[in-house]
Each structure stands twice: as C-alpha cells, then as structure tokens.
Amino acid sequence: MAGDSSWLIYALGGGWGHLTRAVSLAQAAEPHHKVRILTNSPYVAPVWKTMPELDLISLDPKLDFATARDRTIQQIVIADAVCLIVDTFPRGLGGELAPLFKSLRAIRVLVHRDLSPRYVAQGGLRNFVRSAYDLVLIPGEDEATAFASLPLAVVTAPWLVRNPPRNRKPRRRRRILVCASGYANELPWYAAVVSCLRALDSNVDVRCVAPVCPPGCPREYWVAHWPASDLFAAADVVIGGAGYNTIRECVAGQVPLIARPWPRKYDRQWLRAQRAAKTGGVTIVQEPTEAARAAIDQIKRARPPQARTEVRNGAAEAVDIIESVMENRVARVGQ
Amino acid sequence: MNPPGWKCPRRVGFLFPHECERTTPDGCPECEGGRLTDPFVQRTDRYTYTNYDDYSGVGTAGLNRNPNDFTEADGENLVRPRKRFEDDMTAS
Numbered sequence: 001m002a003g004d005s006s007w008l009i010y011a012l013g014g015g016w017g018h019l020t021r022a023v024s025l026a027q028a029a030e031p032h033h034k035v036r037i038l039t040n041s042p043y044v045a046p047v048w049k050t051m052p053e054l055d056l057i058s059l060d061p062k063l064d065f066a067t068a069r070d071r072t073i074q075q076i077v078i079a080d081a082v083c084l085i086v087d088t089f090p091r092g093l094g095g096e097l098a099p100l101f102k103s104l105r106a107i108r109v110l111v112h113r114d115l116s117p118r119y120v121a122q123g124g125l126r127n128f129v130r131s132a133y134d135l136v137l138i139p140g141e142d143e144a145t146a147f148a149s150l151p152l153a154v155v156t157a158p159w160l161v162r163n164p165p166r167n168r169k170p171r172r173r174r175r176i177l178v179c180a181s182g183y184a185n186e187l188p189w190y191a192a193v194v195s196c197l198r199a200l201d202s203n204v205d206v207r208c209v210a211p212v213c214p215p216g217c218p219r220e221y222w223v224a225h226w227p228a229s230d231l232f233a234a235a236d237v238v239i240g241g242a243g244y245n246t247i248r249e250c251v252a253g254q255v256p257l258i259a260r261p262w263p264r265k266y267d268r269q270w271l272r273a274q275r276a277a278k279t280g281g282v283t284i285v286q287e288p289t290e291a292a293r294a295a296i297d298q299i300k301r302a303r304p305p306q307a308r309t310e311v312r313n314g315a316a317e318a319v320d321i322i323e324s325v326m327e328n329r330v331a332r333v334g335q
Numbered sequence: 336m337n338p339p340g341w342k343c344p345r346r347v348g349f350l351f352p353h354e355c356e357r358t359t360p361d362g363c364p365e366c367e368g369g370r371l372t373d374p375f376v377q378r379t380d381r382y383t384y385t386n387y388d389d390y391s392g393v394g395t396a397g398l399n400r401n402p403n404d405f406t407e408a409d410g411e412n413l414v415r416p417r418k419r420f421e422d423d424m425t426a427s
Binding site: 012013014015017018040061063065068069072088091092093094095116118119122123243264265266267 | 420421424
C-alpha cells in the first residue's frame with residue numbers, strides 16, 4: 001500500500017461506529033487517495049459485502065489484548081502510510097500508538113468523536129494530542145469538546161456513509177424501523193421493542209434491521225442490511241441507540257428517532273442523545289414499552305413526507321482539510 | 336440455613352447506605368445476627384452531620400474495626416475514583 005497518497009484509517013473499537021465513520025471518509029477520499037481501513041469490528045463482513053472495493057484489514061475481535069495490540073502496530077508499520085487517521089482514541093484503544101508515533105513519518109489526524117472526560121483528564125490527552133497530532137477533525141459541531149479549543153482542531157459537518165435522498169415516496173402503511181446496532185447483548189432489547197410494537201398496533205409495518213436476527217425477534221420482521229441508513233428514508237420513525245451514526249444519519253435524513261442511549265466505556269451516548277433531543281426529532285427512552293409507545297405516538301403525529309433540505313456530508317470537507325494540511329507540510333519541507 | 340445464592344436484603348452503612356449482600360446474617364455485627372430489620376434506622380443524624388473535619392477521637396483501625404469503615408486504601412477512590420482505560424481492544 002505504501003505510496004505518496006496512501007492513507008491509513010485506524011478504526012479499532014467495538015460496534016459499528018468506528019468502522020462506519022472510517023468508510024464515510026474513505027469513500028470521500030478514494031478518488032484521489034489509496035485508503036486502507038484497519039478495524040476489529042465484528043461487523044466487517046456486511047461492510048465488505050456491500051463495498052468490496054474497500055481496502056479493509058480486519059483483525060479478529062476475539063484476539064487477546066496483547067496480540068491485538070501487536071497486530072495493530074504491525075499493520076501500521078506495514079502500511080507505511082503518508083497520512084494516519086486515528087478515529088476517537090488518540091493514544092490507540094490499547095495505548096499502543098503513543099510509543100509508535102516517534103518513529104512514524106505520517107501526518108497524524110485525529111477524528112474527535114466524544115470521549116469520556118475522565119479518560120481525557122486521567123490520560124493527559126490534551127497535551128498528548130497537542131504534541132502528537134497535526135490535525136483534529138470534529139465530525140459535527142456538537143460532537144466533542146475535549147480537544148475543540150486546540151489550534152489544530154477543525155469542525156466539519158457530520159460524516160455520512162450515504163447522502164440521504166431528497167425526496168420521500170408516500171406509503172400506504174406507516175413503517176417503524178427498529179435499528180438494532182451496538183453490542184450483541186443489547187439485541188434482546190430491540191426484539192422486545194418489536195414485540196411491544198406488534199402488541200400495540202398490528203397495522204403498523206415493523207422492520208428490524210440487524211446483522212443477525214435479535215434473540216426473540218420473529219424472523220419475518222428481521223432485515224440484514226448495511227448501511228442501515230439506506231432504510232431510514234423509507235421509515236416514518238426509527239428506534240435505535242444513540243451512537244454517532246444512528247443519531248447523525250437520522251438527523252441528516254430528517255427521520256424522527258426514538259433513541260435508547262447505551263452505556264459505553266468512552267462514548268457518552270446519553271449526552272449525544274440529549275443534545276440531539278434539544279434540536280428536535282430525537283426522543284430519549286429507556287424501556288422497550290416506552291420506545292414502542294413513543295414510536296406509535298410519533299406516527300400518529302407525522303405529516304405526509306416532504307422534500308428534505310439539502311444535507312452537507314462533512315466527509316468530503318474533511319478530505320479537503322486533510323489534503324491542505326498535507327500540502328502545507330510538503331511546502332514547509334520544501335522551503 | 337439460607338438457600339443457595341441468598342443475599343442479605345438489609346441496607347447497611349452509616350454515611351453511605353448500601354446493600355449488605357452478606358450471604359448469611361449469622362455473626363453479622365450490623366443486624367446482630369439477624370435480630371435487627373434495619374440496623375441503621377436510628378441514625379437520624381446521618382444528614383445533619385456537620386463536623387466533617389473533626390477527627391478527634393478517631394483512632395487507628397484496630398481490634399474493633401467495623402468492616403464498613405474506610406481505610407487508607409479507599410482514600411484515593413473517594414477523592415478521584417480511578418477507572419481503568421486502554422485495557423480493552425473492543426471498547427467504544
């Protein structure tokens with residue numbers, strides 16, 4: 001992969017978020033750059049199936065901690081990229097990037113998703129980011145604040161894996177899409193939502209999109225599809241978690257979201273959901289019955305589909321910013 | 336005898352009431368072997384305690400040490416709880 005325009009995106013971490021954000025950026029960059037994504041997401045297979053053209057290096061998520069760290073370092077060294085883009089974790093998810101940085105020639109870009117303030121303080125991350133990175137990209141104005149005041153931080157519009165279609169087709173039956181993302185142990189919650197929806201209103205068209213059929217969910221309701229946001233445009237309301245992509249894609253597609261924030265080690269889904277709820281379109285719930293009732297209420301209040309306003313995909317903007325930082329570096333070296 | 340997996344449902348702790356979770360009340364200094372339903376119900380001064388900085392009368396933890404007392408090892412956690420990071424390659 002080594003070459004003058006090769007980029008490597010470090011997208012390690014559980015769930016869908018890190019990988020999906022990396023794919024958004026890779027798609028925007030690929031016409032002009034060779035982009036490789038390093039991931040250990042358990043959901044890499046559906047991504048590969050949909051976008052076989054992506055250069056994905058997939059580490060087994062079941063690797064033990066030390067082996068996962070070693071393989072990660074190995075892959076970064078092999079890639080020898082001119083630009084290393086690190087999603088969310090400045091020092092690496094296992095702290096493995098910090099000692100590696102001294103020997104890397106690459107321009108370093110941090111994608112700043114929300115990060116636990118306790119970790120930021122405990123790890124002295126502000127100083128680390130200031131000294132170790134050339135650029136900090138914040139994908140969404142209110143996404144993260146820990147490094148937002150650093151001079152190297154730039155805010156873009158949220159990154160989307162697909163641009164939402166402008167027009168929505170009217171449907172005879174109202175549809176509720178249950179988007180069962182997150183960790184495997186959270187899937188039964190979504191199955192319980194499907195059961196509640198069926199009990200509350202049998203006329204509503206319910207679909208549950210998930211990588212595997214959630215335990216307890218009747219198979220006729222299950223859809224396996226990635227990216228789930230392809231299905232948002234055909235839904236009157238989405239019930240999902242409060243991770244980066246679910247919130248950003250629903251807001252961009254102007255589809256009401258009933259959000260169930262889940263606890264994460266580093267991400268504060270509650271905070272993201274609360275911020276999104278303030279601007280409208282997002283309702284926060286906790287229990288499956290609460291989610292089902294909120295979705296049915298939403299459908300009753302819903303107006304006929306209208307044309308959406310134009311949405312800016314921040315991934316393209318991010319590519320421009322990275323390119324300009326790289327050009328500046330080349331110009332400085334040339335002087 | 337209590338059934339397997341039994342945990343004491345009482346609340347214990349003077350400053351910070353919490354679930355007891357002992358697996359038997361036998362020999363328990365809080366409920367005196369199961370005789371008291373709510374061992375701390377009489378501690379009505381819990382929320383009007385004002386002399387936080389008065390350490391007179393506090394001796395070293397010793398023979399009569401209450402298992403619910405804080406120790407030196409709890410100090411750091413009380414001031415700034417430490418959470419472990421960078422130890423899970425599948426976190427998010």
